Amino acid sequence: MNRTRLLRELFDEFFRAQNRSLKLYDDIVQFISTRRVVSKTQGDGTTVIDVTKYKKVVQLLRKGYPPEYITSKAYFYGYSFWVKPGVYIPNPFTEKLVDYVLTEARRVLAQGQPVTILDIGTGSGAVALSVVKELGEGGLRRVEVIATDKSAQAIEVARYNARRLGVAGSVAFYVADVAFIEGNAILPRYQNVIIASNKPYLPKDVFTRLPRHVKLQGKLALLRSRDFDSKFKAYVNLLRNKGYRVTTVVETFRNRKPVSAKVVVRRYNVDYEA
Numbered sequence: 001m002n003r004t005r006l007l008r009e010l011f012d013e014f015f016r017a018q019n020r021s022l023k024l025y026d027d028i029v030q031f032i033s034t035r036r037v038v039s040k041t042q043g044d045g046t047t048v049i050d051v052t053k054y055k056k057v058v059q060l061l062r063k064g065y066p067p068e069y070i071t072s073k074a075y076f077y078g079y080s081f082w083v084k085p086g087v088y089i090p091n092p093f094t095e096k097l098v099d100y101v102l103t104e105a106r107r108v109l110a111q112g113q114p115v116t117i118l119d120i121g122t123g124s125g126a127v128a129l130s131v132v133k134e135l136g137e138g139g140l141r142r143v144e145v146i147a148t149d150k151s152a153q154a155i156e157v158a159r160y161n162a163r164r165l166g167v168a169g170s171v172a173f174y175v176a177d178v179a180f181i182e183g184n185a186i187l188p189r190y191q192n193v194i195i196a197s198n199k200p201y202l203p204k205d206v207f208t209r210l211p212r213h214v215k216l217q218g219k220l221a222l223l224r225s226r227d228f229d230s231k232f233k234a235y236v237n238l239l240r241n242k243g244y245r246v247t248t249v250v251e252t253f254r255n256r257k258p259v260s261a262k263v264v265v266r267r268y269n270v271d272y273e274a
């Protein structure tokens with residue numbers, strides 16, 4: 001099979017599997033392509049397709065495997081993030097959450113006050129790191145950014161993403177249960193605190209119906225948990241009782257009947273306490 005036919009088949013398979021992003025398609029093509037050096041003195045040669053890799057990729061796409069887990073690359077808020085199975089693939093819907101956090105952070109900073117931003121359940125670090133990148137070095141002078149996840153694997157990925165994005169020193173990452181480490185609450189440096197969370201939100205009935213490849217993101221990342229919700233509430237109350245001014249920005253799901261992924265609507269709750 002020649003290169004054009006291979007690519008056409010790959011293209012068809014990619015879109016048949018309901019993938020919609022041309023950018024991800026380009027990443028897949030790049031992933032299966034290898035550069036062959038023809039001559040060191042005459043330039044770097046041509047691009048060819050690694051057919052073994054190609055066959056494997058087509059098979060994975062046919063099974064509905066997410067392209068982001070094939071290339072280990074996902075996009076969020078204009079930045080690229082390393083991801084791997086078991087760690088949530090950042091979703092473009094969550095970019096709105098970043099907008100809310102940035103608006104709130106800028107509002108507090110404009111009043112001449114410093115602020116702590118806490119991303120609970122950070123996964124690949126998408127929310128915390130996008131906030132850091134958007135605020136830029138100048139904007140970060142009076143901002144503390146903390147990111148937590150119960151999954152040590154997620155924190156490892158998030159730390160790596162921080163290095164890739166050149167902001168390793170700007171976020172304090174913790175493996176923590178919501179924001180508790182061995183039962184002790186993480187205490188923010190500043191009195192104004194913005195807590196952001198794209199928490200695990202899927203009800204059990206939706207989760208059990210998910211295709212296997214979606215479940216690769218992990219139960220911990222997807223399945224709604226009472227334990228998470230009650231610890232989250234307890235943490236917010238603890239901070240408020242200690243005199244912190246806490247704003248929570250939480251991405252949630254509203255489930256309409258009949259239950260289906262298509263009728264699940266994302267909602268943002270912004271709960272501000274002056």
Ligand SMILES: C[S@@+](CC[C@H](N)C(=O)[O-])C[C@H]1O[C@@H](n2cnc3c(N)ncnc32)[C@H](O)[C@@H]1O
Pocket residue numbers: 088089090091094120121122123124125126127148149150151154176177178179197198199200201220221222227228
């Ligand atoms: C829906 S994912 C969101 C990931 C990331 N914030 C994003 O939007 O791309 C939920 C995340 O919460 C984490 N998580 C689940 N339970 C947790 C807990 N008790 N404490 C901290 N993180 C938790 C999961 O590991 C997962 O990374």
